[in-house]
Amino acid sequence: MSLLWPTRIGRLAPQFLGSAGLLVLWMGALATPAVAQTSEEPAVTIGMTNTLSFTKDTVRVEVGETVRWENSSVIVHTVTADSEEATMEESMRLPEGAAPFHSGNLAPDETFEYTFETPGRYRYFCVPHEAAMRATVIVEPAGKG
Amino acid sequence: MIRTSLPTRFLPFFSNASQRNEGRRLRTGLLVVAAAVLAVLLANTTQAQDKNMKKMLMQLQEMNQADGYLEAHRDVENPPELLGGPLSFAVEQNSGGVLVGLPDQRELDSDVFGTPEMPLAFTGTPGVTGVPVPFREVENGQFTQLDRPTPFGNKSTAMPSGSMMLKAQDVTATDAATTEDQVKFKASWEDKQGNTYAVRCCEMLSAAGPEFPTFGGVVTNHLLHGFSGVGTPLMPTEYTYAAFWGMGAVLKNGEVVDKPRVVHGMLTEYVRTEGYELASDSEVTPTRKHFHLMVAPFMPVKGEHKFEHNNVSTGFQLPNGKELPFWHVMFENLNIESQRGE
């Protein structure tokens, strides 16, 4: 079962178990936490740095694949493609029909995953560093590779 | 010894390379008589140059543009209140890191500094309110950058575990002899080794600025820096939601390492660009905010309306082994609250 919605995963085990437990409740399923935790390996991992950048400027994935962002810095960052959060037109862009996403604040060492279901070009940014910190994910139709 | 003829307070920021080279030249000259004669001549020229530079810097301090304005305000005993009444606000960062400015040579924006033919922003204490023209590098008829490092530039480093809390009230509108403004401020962050650095303020607010207006110590909704004439032009012109100036303390691992120090904090529009470079005026981002803490390497001169150079004891060692002589720290994960009234 793949996670079709954004997840914020702390490195700390209790936090992780907490979010997995919530997930189970939310689904109303009797599945064990192990099921909720099963997530596809991310197709690509992108770091977030002390110099206010995403480590990969542009990445390409296929529909259904997951991208993982890792806050490898000491600064709080976000991964955001949501017009509610943007203050500058150039900081984000979503393909037609794609849902917005926003990680919320990611403390140092926290990660965020998002599985892309709509092909196209996604431009995203970090909320507090919107003026400096932006990058792109290009999602191609499945089965191309 | 030539260098000492220019007191340190007239060597703003840090010593520059040309002065070190002159010292080396003099030592070599002592080896032979001919060279010694040359060295004496050289020393005389340098001494004359230093004397001229000292004179020029004193003149620049004396012709500070805010002097008249401040003179009219600094003895006012019953200063007026803000239009619409007092403003209270709180700015907090609870966790995450900070970005710490490192010494760098500031690129000079022609909107703020003019051109070599028509220079702007050169009066006042160098670095505090102006930048003397001889300190500016020139290329193709334009100012390019400052010839020496200051706290205002493109270089920075991230440090973990940053938190800050500012609770303040802006009541008094103008500079005056007394103020009703209030500030409670504390901030701290760590280095990789786990040392904690902190700044606290304010035991006293700057009711009137020595060289530029401080509006009772707290100012809200005002333009600062750049061409504004309020604070150093080495920062870009920036809309400032709130700022304060007061006397506080610098701490390392819980111990006071420098006190009293002028502490300046401000919540402004976002003035950094890609790579965390310091924006020029045209690169400012009006829709984002960040908070700047500044403990500058300057102290007011007692009884005189000017500043002198004075390095801050931060206890933080730079990669070159020297102590960072100021704190310029940015907080960018903020919770902000404000309201009219006390």
Ligand SMILES: [Cu+2]
């Ligand atoms: Cu960021």
